[in-house]
Amino acid sequence: MSLSQATHAPAAPTLGAEVRAAAIYALTGSLALLLQTTVLHTLTGDRIIPDLALILCVFLGLHEHSVAGATGAFLLGYLLDSFSGSLVGLNAFAMTTVYTLVYLISRRLWMDNAVSSIAMVFLGTLVKGIAILSALAAYLTIERVSLGAVQVLLAEALLAAALTPLMFGFIRWEQRVFGAIE
Amino acid sequence: MLEFIRRNRVLLSSSFFLLCSLALLSVNARHPGRIDPLGRAFLEVMAPFQRVTSTVVGRSADLWHAYVGLVGVARENGRMRARLHDLERHATEQSELELMNRRLKRLLALQRRLPATTVSAEITGRDATAWFESLTLNKGERDGIQSGMPVLAPEGVVGIISKTSPHASRVLLLTDPNSGVDVLVQRTRVRGIVSGLLEKGAILKYVKRADDVQAGDRLVTSGLDGIFPKGVSVGRVARVSRKDRGLFLYAEVTPTADASRIEEVLVTAASGAELLDARPRPPADLVGPPDPAMLGLFGPQEPAKAGPAHPSRGTTGARREGTR
Numbered sequence: 455m456s457l458s459q460a461t462h463a464p465a466a467p468t469l470g471a472e473v474r475a476a477a478i479y480a481l482t483g484s485l486a487l488l489l490q491t492t493v494l495h496t497l498t499g500d501r502i503i504p505d506l507a508l509i510l511c512v513f514l515g516l517h518e519h520s521v522a523g524a525t526g527a528f529l530l531g532y533l534l535d536s537f538s539g540s541l542v543g544l545n546a547f548a549m550t551t552v553y554t555l556v557y558l559i560s561r562r563l564w565m566d567n568a569v570s571s572i573a574m575v576f577l578g579t580l581v582k583g584i585a586i587l588s589a590l591a592a593y594l595t596i597e598r599v600s601l602g603a604v605q606v607l608l609a610e611a612l613l614a615a616a617l618t619p620l621m622f623g624f625i626r627w628e629q630r631v632f633g634a635i636e
Numbered sequence: 637m638l639e640f641i642r643r644n645r646v647l648l649s650s651s652f653f654l655l656c657s658l659a660l661l662s663v664n665a666r667h668p669g670r671i672d673p674l675g676r677a678f679l680e681v682m683a684p685f686q687r688v689t690s691t692v693v694g695r696s697a698d699l700w701h702a703y704v705g706l707v708g709v710a711r712e713n714g715r716m717r718a719r720l721h722d723l724e725r726h727a728t729e730q731s732e733l734e735l736m737n738r739r740l741k742r743l744l745a746l747q748r749r750l751p752a753t754t755v756s757a758e759i760t761g762r763d764a765t766a767w768f769e770s771l772t773l774n775k776g777e778r779d780g781i782q783s784g785m786p787v788l789a790p791e792g793v794v795g796i797i798s799k800t801s802p803h804a805s806r807v808l809l810l811t812d813p814n815s816g817v818d819v820l821v822q823r824t825r826v827r828g829i830v831s832g833l834l835e836k837g838a839i840l841k842y843v844k845r846a847d848d849v850q851a852g853d854r855l856v857t858s859g860l861d862g863i864f865p866k867g868v869s870v871g872r873v874a875r876v877s878r879k880d881r882g883l884f885l886y887a888e889v890t891p892t893a894d895a896s897r898i899e900e901v902l903v904t905a906a907s908g909a910e911l912l913d914a915r916p917r918p919p920a921d922l923v924g925p926p927d928p929a930m931l932g933l934f935g936p937q938e939p940a941k942a943g944p945a946h947p948s949r950g951t952t953g954a955r956r957e958g959t960r
Contacts, residue, residue, distance in 0.1 A: 484682065484685075487682065487764055488682065488685055488686060488689055490764040490765070491686060491761035491762055491763070491764050491772065492686060492689040492690050492693055492760075492761055492762070493689065493693050495762045496693050496697060501766075501836075502766050503763075503764070503765060503766045505765060505766075507764070519646055520645075520646060521645055521646065521649040523646065524646055524649040524650045524652075524653055525649065525653070527650075527653070528653035528656065528657065531657070532674055532675075532678075533678050534764050534765065535675065536672075536674070536675040536678040536679050536682075536799070537678075537679075537682070537761065537763065537764040537770075537772065537806070538763050538764040538765045538767070538768050538770065539763070539765070539767065539768030539770060539808075539812065539814060540668055540768075540770070540798045540799075540808045540812065540814050540815075541661065541664055541665060541668075541814060542660050542661075542664040542671070542672045542675060543656075543657045543658070543659075543660030543661035543662075543664055544657075544661060545765070546653070546656070546657040546660065547654065547657035547658060547660075547661060550650060550653045550654050550657055551654065553650060554647070554650040554651075554654070557646055557647075557650070558647075583767075586767055587834075589661060590813070593661055593662070593665035600833070600834070600835055602833075602834075602835025602836070603833075603834040603835040605835070606766055606767075606834075606835055606836075610766055
């Protein structure tokens, strides 16, 4: 829990607000996936795809400290698994790991500012990459990780970090428009 | 106890989902696609949106190329500019149609050479992450597409169908790190496995250091994986290295079918043997002259200089390669 949340404990959200919040995250996740599988490939020339779904996962880790938040992170990963690679559960595992890590960090550190959000997304991308490589090494025949793969991971982390203010701003805008926050 | 659960509910639920993910991973690593309760639904729900977005992106790119480059000319004369834009749009459409016609003609020629049921499909989406290589097609089970079917383009092997829903399907590309295609070096008949790399591209695996493989060698499918027909072009050896210690050499491969440029593919239900039987049949009823690239799909038959390497090695298909 962040400091602001610790000192000013918010009232329990109503069922309607929770449903609206869930709908906003579902919409954002689907939109992120749609962009990742179509438009962003055209813009980035297939080399590096910014992981918008991961930015949403970090947002959940920072702001949704509930069972619904963890469920959302898992489902987001599962959704990504349906459109990436062939191993079901890989992204679900990585996204849940990222969510848990961000949640644990945000409980202990002040995280309600843009710089820390960007840093968390950068860290989250690296953690996701490491989680995926570890799972691949454990379950598949990945023999070695080359410098090229590390470069792709770093470039992806930088790109995701750069897009964080935009993505967070978009989610907050959605929340305001749909009345999920005051 | 209840207080402990209430205080740690997020961590407990996260741990539960981590265990769920690991369970999914474990089962699906051994038997791909065995437990995937929501994957089909996600694919089916997202497919129409992907199709629409793909079309919009394609049209926007066309408009961008057709109009933006003419801004300088537009300033000179308003009337001429409007006329020019109109002609340019027509020309773009015309050349797009011509290119599409050429591509479809090649695809049709390929389809006529395949004896079994074939389905042509358009690509509507690409992989959601930079780690893997896959495509989404606009055809699914309703069109006869099933998991494990080979996917071909006029240039050569594209990949195999990894997941299907009623109206969409996903292709695991040759260049994905989880894929693997049993191949022969056409010049020397040395056998190996072409597999993708995490950092893009592909390599030739499990070829002994002493085997005769050189840069420029053409790789064709061996047909032994029971998925792809024998003799379909897979790629060319780009670089060979024998520096590392170990039993095998390291060879980088450039796939002949560049997935980033392909817009239509052909999915076939034929087994490798069926396709092999059909190889000598020429595309006699093909409208227009045969395309050289099309004729190159099954590659010229170069005489073997050495016997089949690794006769004892088992069959390795894309799906089998991906699991331990």
